[in-house]
Amino acid sequence: MSPQDIRMSGFQSRSTVDEALAWLDGAVQEIPQQVEEISLELSHGRTLAERVVSQIDVPGFDRSAMDGYAVIADETTGASDYNPIRLQVVGDSMPSNGYSGEIRSGQAVRTMTGAPIPRGASAVVPAEYTEVVDDNVLISLTVGQFKHIGRTGEDIQIGGTVVDAGRILRPQDVAVIASIGQAKVTVRKQPFVRVIITGNELVRPGEQKRPHQIYEANSSLLSGTIPRDGGILESVRFIEDSESAIRNALLEPGADVILVSGGSSVGAEDFAPGLVARLGELPIHGVAMRPSSPTGLGRIGNAIVVLLPGNPVSCLCAYDFFAGRAIRQLAGRSKSWPFRTIELPLGRKIASAIGRTDYCRVRVEAGKAIPLAISGASILSSTTRADGFVIVPAASEGLPAETPVTVLLYSELFMTN
Amino acid sequence: MSPQDIRMSGFQSRSTVDEALAWLDGAVQEIPQQVEEISLELSHGRTLAERVVSQIDVPGFDRSAMDGYAVIADETTGASDYNPIRLQVVGDSMPSNGYSGEIRSGQAVRTMTGAPIPRGASAVVPAEYTEVVDDNVLISLTVGQFKHIGRTGEDIQIGGTVVDAGRILRPQDVAVIASIGQAKVTVRKQPFVRVIITGNELVRPGEQKRPHQIYEANSSLLSGTIPRDGGILESVRFIEDSESAIRNALLEPGADVILVSGGSSVGAEDFAPGLVARLGELPIHGVAMRPSSPTGLGRIGNAIVVLLPGNPVSCLCAYDFFAGRAIRQLAGRSKSWPFRTIELPLGRKIASAIGRTDYCRVRVEAGKAIPLAISGASILSSTTRADGFVIVPAASEGLPAETPVTVLLYSELFMTN
The missing domain is CATH 3.40.980.10 (MoaB/Mog-like domain)
Incomplete structure (x- = not known):
């Protein structure tokens, strides 16, 4: 030997x-x-290795936030159900196909959510507050300057950091990277x-x-x-x-x-x-x-x-x-425990020994952490009956009943009903 | 129309x-x-559709919980560092190959963790408390009846429910199903x-x-x-x-x-x-x-x-x-939100309207939930800056600063560092 x-x-x-x-x-x-560069669609849950910076403004143009009519905001002053104002509908602005002309006094352009705001327009009146009469539209709402307009760059500006390095990508993080047109990301292997x-x-x-x-x-x-x-x-x-x-x-x-x-x-x-x-x-x-x-x-x-x-x-x-x-x-994640924690009083004492760290399975019952009686190393079923565990640190001889303890709950996603 | x-x-x-x-x-x-029957190895995170009942005892035999020597417990009475007792080593019990004979007075069998306890033996002395001298072993620890023996069925008994229906299978749940020899499970599609x-x-x-x-x-x-x-x-x-x-x-x-x-x-x-x-x-x-x-x-x-x-x-x-x-x-999961929640005071008021439910993105900063100022429906970047959201119920006109609110934290697994 x-x-x-x-x-x-x-x-x-x-x-x-x-x-x-x-x-x-x-x-x-x-x-x-x-690190490795991967397709954005495969990046959910991965750790971003380099911050993502936008090369574009989002939105890239002033756009309508509502279905309705693009108007000159000042011309709606005083408009109400009892006192609608009448504007001439001179065209449509669709999301993929904007209105090419310019709005003049007395005019409106029918516009869809996401569509470019026509030149000359300064607000959008939602469809709910309009009524079409022949080639005209009756407006029954007063709107202020830029009302219901998403301004260029209001979401993301050119050169702005969209997501920082180190982020474990959540669905919305992946979406925001998509929204700046980026199809790949560099992540930790x-x-x-x-x-x-x-x-x-x-x-x-x-x-x-x-x-x-x-x-x-x-x-x-x-x-x-x-x-x-x-x-x-x-x-x-x-x-x-x-x-x-x-x-x-x-x-x-x-x-x-x-x-x-x-x-x-x-x-x-x-x-x-x-x-x-x-x-x-x-x-x-x-x-x-x-x-x-x-x-x-x-x-x-x-x-x-x-x-x-x-x-x-x-x-x-x-x-x-x-x-x-x-x-x-x-993987670029935190070294800390991947478990959710809750603070609860112990339902029964835990015996331990100074110098030894204990991993004690517990059930959570009636607001208390109940150590599982059968806690031998071979009793696998104790982990399926357990809701989580308590760590008794090396410096402790054990914990009396009612001691407040931190329970680490096994796996968050795999919740029981 | x-x-x-x-x-x-x-x-x-x-x-x-x-x-x-x-x-x-x-x-x-x-x-x-x-429901569908799938291989156990593919079942992580799936929802169990039928409870799993064991057809076997686990362990299926009395087995050693330590590497050491199987002995007659009574014969160790009084054994200590200063007063070791001497037993004759008559054989080995290995996990896959037990000792076929029966222990008699004055004898011990070298035994490994998981190995069957020989007939006649009633305790195991861990290797740390033993010293081999020729064909004999010196025992320096007194052990009681069944000490360091895993008894038949102490983990799981025949006919016992191992995991209940409805459980979203955690790693240890899958492991305990493996331990009863079951290679397939019926889960919700x-x-x-x-x-x-x-x-x-x-x-x-x-x-x-x-x-x-x-x-x-x-x-x-x-x-x-x-x-x-x-x-x-x-x-x-x-x-x-x-x-x-x-x-x-x-x-x-x-x-x-x-x-x-x-x-x-x-x-x-x-x-x-x-x-x-x-x-x-x-x-x-x-x-x-x-x-x-x-x-x-x-x-x-x-x-x-x-x-x-x-x-x-x-x-x-x-x-x-x-x-x-x-x-x-x-999928057989809970309809409740899949997010972890925390209770925090609002850092700034949230305006809402009676009759309308609001989904308000917030950051968690210095123990407060701070509503994100830019909260238009098109501002995707607000969700990546947010740690979670607060729901303002329909019955509320809004929430003043310092109101205690429940923050639903976006996605547990995708923790940031």
Whole structure:
């Protein structure tokens, strides 16, 4: 056994969660940021890498904000239901086909929403306040200068910044970029995330299993969390517990982040920690947290490697604390938790230990955060019964009932009814 | 002109937002719910249509929760660092390959996390508290009955409900379904949403535009909001302002929801309202709200039709109020807003009118909701500068500064840094 080999002898010492996060954030920072130019229509949810500046005014011309009649504003003074004024309709202005002439005193042009305002006109009277009589229109509303006219550049001016770099593009951000005529945007690349699933005892769902086999669940978990955090699932590799198979899966190029599920600890068949240490570095192995203490963090070349415990709850916890954070940062997102939070009093005490960070699943019931009684690392069903989790920091021995706590609610978009 | 034709004469009367929502929810309710069986790996974010019941116990056998040594718990009584007890190691239990014999007094079996507990053993001592000496192991920890043993069925029991119908599947929900061996799930079908973009003045981003043309932005907006709400974009159809072209796009089968952008109002080229009324029904046309008053709601056969104003802000507002709500319900989601809310005092007054519902974009600054000054329906950039919006209900004349309001924050996942 090499000096680094701790198999079957236990972790000598564990890093704190803060130490682990500090190493991880530093390692992510050292990876050069990568950008790509993509079609605007594919950019929803992507992180803008360069600010978008408009080359045009929007609108590009004074245009009508209503269906109605373009008029000389002053000529409507005093117009009302009881005292309509009569104007001669001299033509139409349609959105794609403006009125070519100029309005003179006593004239109006029928105009549609979005149509150019004819020369000479200075306001639009909405259709509701008009009545057509032969070639004339009766106007029953007094309108002021520029009423119902969208002025050139009032939305966006030439040279103005439309969306700043760093924005995670929302539907309306994409729309505003479309409105200045830009069909492509430069965004941060999404990291490719490889998932390596180890464990000879595992069987895929849908297959027959023998008595001591178990169904593999972590790839199902990670295939949901990785895209949520802005990563692309490069591949899921189901690999036998053999050093050479794991080595090949770690070394194959094409991944920015490699997640290894299972075999992360100090068991006799836990090959991954030693491999990562030899092929690159594994500065963090064993973290003072519950669950997920056998987590490992390292890198091979420019690929961040996270060793996730095989127990599903530990896997989720270690993913949330470390892997998701790395993926979000590589995608140009915030490293902070992607969950909505609420402040609630604890419904029951949580026991913890000084020096250890706890990830405690809770239900939200009657305005309180209720820790789930069954909280073993293997109890995956606890995460489906949970509405979220509470983090008990390393400095705390535990939290008495009624303590106000911050609950991180699992995934915002996937709301239940 | 038919009696229903209100082109260039203005809306006779407008429905309230509540009336429009009541009709819409009723129409959606009448559409038969559709379900489909899909692969588990494709089910993230989908709505479960049938509860999932386990056919197996998880774990299916008593298993070790630690790497260490399976022992007879009673035999460790009094064991400590200063007083280790010595047991004979008689074999290994690996996750996929258990120990076939039975432990007798004075014996231990080296066991890995997840491995079956050998017959006769009643606890596991973690590797950290052991030391191997030849064929023996020194145990320096007293463990109680069943310590570090995951009991059969402690996670999930045969016949137990794993996830209830109606759940929008989160990553851990998918994982727990995998853990019971199920490879398929029955979920609500996602509605197919057709987007029809009308307007002869529109040019696609990336193309050259003539002076009075404008770049089309609403399809970019809707291609982001529709998937967010659980719909599938069936197609985007850019159609000239001609009655026959719009008619064909409305009648072609394949859409559960049809969104028509532009031509929804009372302009001379607004063909869509009359067409929908003739081909099906258009009970709501004109809603007492700002922006988006020219919104229309109707149906053709089983397809819900929403007429969205062409102005981008109106389009977003009408989508959010009506179209998104219909899509979410058809996808089996909640009809409520998909946005996170916060309560904040208003930084400046909002003017409104009794009888009219307002959708007012706000920025969140220094703990206040600041209404954006430029709030015309055509000012798309206001939505990108906004963090969210405030709804001023029909019963209100407006809200003075410092009024506590509920801010609906645009899209949770697309957080800015």
